[in-house]
Amino acid sequence: MTGPTASAGHRSASARLLRWIRWYLREISGAADYDRHCLRHLREHPDRPVPSRRAYESWRTGRREEHPQTRCC
Template sequence: MTPSALTRAFRGVRWYLRELTDESAYERYVAHLREGHPEAEVPSRRAFERMRTDRREADPRQGFRCC
């Protein structure tokens, strides 16, 4: 395999894992805010994760399960 093919393979695996674990959710949210709501303040990563967790805990249909 050439170095460029290895790089592409690594990037593909990295993208897949980030999507699988929802690691890229914050980046998608920031892009959404900047595109659709440019006047809105962008929350910090920590505030975003707290907001997301609170939303999941408040609505069991959002996929939050303890057991």
Template sequence: MTARNWVRGVRWYLRELTGEAEYDRYCERHRRHHPAAPVPTRREYDAQRTSYREQHPEGRCC
């Protein structure tokens, strides 16, 4: 494994861990399904996601 591949792997992992990749996937999906609508900023996306999770709680055992 080269150093470049290792750095790419760490970067991918950190983006997945922090949720940044989730926002990028959301933007791609939003542009594909709603091409005329503006894409929400990261802050707006986080607010929408938090609001949805508060309105639709999931049962968790722990």
């Protein structure tokens, strides 16, 4: 392909790749977990404020320590 169609296709493929990389990094870093937690919290407890990222991480760490069977070691 040549011309503007080839450029548009390349930009589209690049945009898809960048979106995938962003999704992947958010998943492995845990950022997506916090976003999902906030959405669930808003849905289930609309009258309460959404916990901060720090409060969420503290809760998550405590939960991991209380339930060690979810870890390999």
